[in-house]
Amino acid sequence: MDEPFIDEWLPSHHFGQHAPAVTRVAEVLRSSAAQRDREGGTAWHEREVLRDSGLLSLAVPREFNGLDAGWKSILQIVRRLAVEDSSLAHLFGFQHLQVASVRLFGSVDQQAHYLGNTVGRRWFWGNAVNARDTRLAIARTQTGFELNGVKSFCSGARGADMLMVSVTLGDKPTDRRFLAIPTMRQGITVHDDWDNVGQRQTDSGTITFERVAVDHSEVLGPPGVASSPRATLRNLIGQLILTEIYLGNALGALRDAIDYVKLKARPWSMAAVEHARDDGLLQLRIGGMWPQLKSALLLADDALSAFEHAWRLGLDLSAQARGKVALQIAAARLHAGRTALDITSGIFELMGASATTRRDGFDRYWRNVRVHTLHDPLDYRQKAIGQWLLTDALPDQYT
Template sequence: MTVVHRLSSEQPLFESRLFPADFGSRTAGVEQLARQLAATAVERDRLGGSAPRERELLRDSGLLTLAVPQAFGGQGASWPEIYRLIRFLAAVDSSLAHLFAFQHLQVATILLFGTAEQQRHWLTRTVEERWFWGNATNGRDTGLVLSRQEDHYALNGSKSFCSGALGADALVVSAPRGADSEDRVFIVLPSQREGLAINQDWDGFGQRQTDSGTVQFEQVFVDSGELLGPTGPSPRTTLRACLSQLILTQLYLGNAQGALDAALRYTREQSRPWLGAGVDSAGADPFIQQRYGELWLRYRSALPLAEQAAERLQAAWSKPALTAAERAEVALAISEAKIVAVRAALEITSQIFEAMGARATSARYGFDRFWRNVRVHSLHDPIDYKVRDLGHWLLSGQGPAPSLYS
């Protein structure tokens, strides 16, 4: 059973006074897509597995080319706009928003690491052939080996947490350049390449339809032109980790937004006042009012940090050359946003039940999915280390060193 009051064409998907959503000329299309995803979000979360129909809705929306530069036929949207779209979609369907977000991360990977010719080739095909991208880039997973053959390369091994891989048209893959190398290279592969097997084995209790299972490689052929490069590590290329971290931040905030909106509607329309409250409706209970006020402050405190971080990232992205110090400033801003967003989202998605009451725990509402999504995804990398990075910077003046997660 879905929350049908969200699907009425006469009502906004979210209350505009709480969560305004203005995407300019894209607003109508984004609203339509969000309504389509919302119509089955609760049921699909319960089922888990993959969501091929909803992936096609994303493809048909025309939004998969947002990050592709106009020179290659894409829309060349800014990162702040893309992040707002991710957050909005995450409020109705965090898993599909995740897939949508990772599409743009793979496009960005090609832009950061690919040669001019590789960018033109792969991104033009992305637009013309309406590609959906997946990834096999888990940097902590060392089970994949790239080896040199006579006139090409071969991939053997496996990767885990490969979001979007199942059903993708192409993959961005990462592997060490050699058996003993700590330097990794990004590789672009068609998903139907012989020897490549994409498994449907993701079973997390949240983000249940992100197609984040394992990918196995058995003597997979890799042409030298499919290795992105020769761009090496630089402050600019390490923006990839910043892009990824800010994607996670939007997913947290989107879940918080969706949970708070759903809980407010439920409280107004279905919650019953407590016996000792002495009021006619749950919304008139001063304790419930205070709780919602506190949760609103959590969300409103996190949102500006996410917006500011996106603007800083865009400014850095737009520079042809980036210094290490400038890159560190972006990473610090994103760490601040992510820490506050995680804390706000975990509090909001769990405490809404104390405002709604026991009946709201019924599985038919699916309100628990917001917390499960945040809880699973907030473990992507420990926020304690980001808090430590901030403290280290305050004491020493040194920003975080570029890594897979900062």
């Protein structure tokens, strides 16, 4: 796949030895992305392409036979896949978020079991972790625990081998725990009810739990999720995944718009030019998009480097250092989100009315970004940055 525009902005050497697999997956996703976005539902074939690629084990350490890739590389692959298919990039990113949960909270035996099988049995992970949805109750039993209730925004749960589930075992923030359980366990029903305007193949619907038995060994840890600054890095991985999805959509939208203007767009009569690409107003408009996106990419890459360093510090990571990394990520996500919204809507000013067909599906880029930027409002990230600038207060460990 000859992609000079993308290769310039996201060169394949960023992916190291995994570049051929990334390229193959990106080609498959691009070939049907617009059609699948129109259809919605579950991308069964594309999920299997991801599984067969071996890339699902990137975040698994070498001691468990994983690929042991760095977080910067993993998250830039999320960006690359989001250029072609934001939904599958989302599932790919969340796969590694669940793997990170096992690494951060699992005991030695739990890590050996869950990470080893993620590689050996090629597990795909889904999630039921939405902390804002408190409808899932957990009760102690003689043999462990029982789950009853509902979780929403369960991305990737349909067809997943394993589920990461969040519960609260007490009244303190440190009592929040993660459960790792098979998706096909009796009492679990994964509903096909995701019908939002964007991210249409993330399978982010609801799960019903009815008397679902959970063994003590399936509760990760202790410790809980806020037990150390390192443990709270899970939240930051989620923020970075969103950032990379924004950027991938912006890159894909701008690439498609450039190609369209060069090859298909008809010049406006008042432009007095033979080709749309020679229209000075279009040149002016797209010339403003380029530095905006370039600065967002550089800011995101800086945040990825800062996060990689924080991860490698392990338990030596201080609360203050964690807070500063969180600010870098907040700035990157804020700028990426606002930039992506501007570019994914602004491309139509370049391409014209003929580019608004459902067949082309160029609107999917904006719809994807619009949905994701509402999950965790950007205004709160901007406020956190302003609060730090004026009061020196760092973000707390739960954000």
